[in-house]
Amino acid sequence: MIDYRIDRRAAIPAYLQIVAQTRQALEQGRLAVGDQLPTAREVVASAGINPNTVLKAYRELERQGLVEGRVGTGTFVTGDLVRLRTDLVSPLAGRLRDWLDAAADGGMTRHEIEALVTTILDERERGTVR
Amino acid sequence: MTIQLEVRGAGKHHPSGWALRDCDLTVDPSTVTALIGPNGAGKSTLMAAAAGLTSLTTGEILVNGRRVVRAMPPELGYLAQDTPLYRRWRVADMVDQTADLNTRWDAPHAARLIDEAGIDPDTRVGTLSGGQRTRLALALVLGKRPALVLLDEPLADLDPLARLQVQQTLMTEVATTGMTVLMSSHILGDVQDTCDDLVLLQDGRVTLRGPVDVLISRHRLLTGPPADPAALGWLKAPDVVEIRSSLRQTTVLVSAPPPGLPAGWTDQPATLDEIVIARLRATTQPGHTQEGAA
Numbered sequence: 024m025i026d027y028r029i030d031r032r033a034a035i036p037a038y039l040q041i042v043a044q045t046r047q048a049l050e051q052g053r054l055a056v057g058d059q060l061p062t063a064r065e066v067v068a069s070a071g072i073n074p075n076t077v078l079k080a081y082r083e084l085e086r087q088g089l090v091e092g093r094v095g096t097g098t099f100v101t102g103d104l105v106r107l108r109t110d111l112v113s114p115l116a117g118r119l120r121d122w123l124d125a126a127a128d129g130g131m132t133r134h135e136i137e138a139l140v141t142t143i144l145d146e147r148e149r150g151t152v153r
Numbered sequence: 154m155t156i157q158l159e160v161r162g163a164g165k166h167h168p169s170g171w172a173l174r175d176c177d178l179t180v181d182p183s184t185v186t187a188l189i190g191p192n193g194a195g196k197s198t199l200m201a202a203a204a205g206l207t208s209l210t211t212g213e214i215l216v217n218g219r220r221v222v223r224a225m226p227p228e229l230g231y232l233a234q235d236t237p238l239y240r241r242w243r244v245a246d247m248v249d250q251t252a253d254l255n256t257r258w259d260a261p262h263a264a265r266l267i268d269e270a271g272i273d274p275d276t277r278v279g280t281l282s283g284g285q286r287t288r289l290a291l292a293l294v295l296g297k298r299p300a301l302v303l304l305d306e307p308l309a310d311l312d313p314l315a316r317l318q319v320q321q322t323l324m325t326e327v328a329t330t331g332m333t334v335l336m337s338s339h340i341l342g343d344v345q346d347t348c349d350d351l352v353l354l355q356d357g358r359v360t361l362r363g364p365v366d367v368l369i370s371r372h373r374l375l376t377g378p379p380a381d382p383a384a385l386g387w388l389k390a391p392d393v394v395e396i397r398s399s400l401r402q403t404t405v406l407v408s409a410p411p412p413g414l415p416a417g418w419t420d421q422p423a424t425l426d427e428i429v430i431a432r433l434r435a436t437t438q439p440g441h442t443q444e445g446a447a
Binding site for chain 2: 029031032034036037038063064067068069070071072073074075076079145149
């Protein structure tokens with residue numbers, strides 16, 4: 024069973040945090056086909072968030088073909104996500120470490136690095152990358 | 154049982170003026186609505202009127218289609234701002250008295266909520282912490298098994314842990330029973346994750362209302378280079394909530410995403426805090442929002 028950690032101070036809405044954490048658990052193999060997600064009541068009792076938020080997250084996961092709500096019993100994992108590809112991850116992580124070493128040598132702080140990454144990701148999303 | 158609350162053209166006139174004016178709002182069954190606004194905006198007046206504790210000058214309030222007139226509907230629970238508890242009484246005596254006053258009373262449910270709050274029924278109310286007092290008052294309201302609750306600032310003056318615990322109790326009740334909730338709050342961060350809808354009251358009037366996620370997704374915060382107002386002609390005036398300029402940058406909150414942005418401008422989601430605070434500032438500084446946008 025997955026336990027959701029809702030960061031109520033985060034800029035990301037709670038329902039998207041639930042979606043992201045579920046996807047991450049699927050990628051990491053902590054959740055597999057047939058597993059049951061916590062009921063809305065269980066999430067609400069621990070996180071103190073609106074039950075409709077949980078249901079909204081589950082509807083979104085259902086729309087993505089990852090889970091299925093069964094009347095009276097609960098929500099179950101029906102779809103698999105491609106596991107994080109270790110063959111791709113380790114070389115990328117290596118290059119990222121080199122890059123971060125260079126950034127640290129140049130005196131960049133963690134915040135500056137995060138801001139730079141966010142800016143570039145945003146640019147790519149908007150399609151304005153040069 | 155689920156239940157709906159409807160407020161139609163509600164107004165309340167005091168000798169000093171209108172505390173509430175032309176208020177319209179609907180709280181749908183099994184949803185949670187936040188009532189936001191500065192002190193004196195009319196939040197408590199609206200709640201007291203919906204609870205049948207004060208009469209309206211104009212308009213009406215309906216609970217499941219029945220007009221509220223000078224009496225609290227039996228399916229309704231109301232938690233006033235000052236949580237009226239008798240400090241010298243024992244907790245158990247408060248519970249017994251509340252049970253006697255209500256025709257609907259679920260004693261095991263009330264006892265469980267009090268137990269969950271870590272409250273010993275033999276202690277005196279006056280010795281409880283602020284968080285425990287609020288949780289006791291909430292247990293006394295929820296013990297009625299209300300289909301609709303009106304909570305006036307239930308989270309005020311609580312530390313973060315107590316706030317979370319009160320929200321857990323409330324939201325569990327909503328998830329389990331489909332209870333409908335109207336609660337006033339100052340703390341916008343709490344609203345974002347606990348409420349379906351938001352109603353902003355200012356000077357007795359509703360100035361903003363809608364589903365929280367729709368309000369958040371529609372508003373955008375645009376940041377660009379310092380510009381004189383004349384250079385902001387590309388903004389559509391009705392969508393501009395607030396423009397703030399400093400020597401280094403211009404920040405604009407808009408209520409609808411712009412179709413395109415000039416070079417040098419970025420576009421970010423706005424938080425509920427930013428949306429509400431911009432609206433409050435905009436009305437306290439007349440002309441502020443419109444400057445340069447027209």
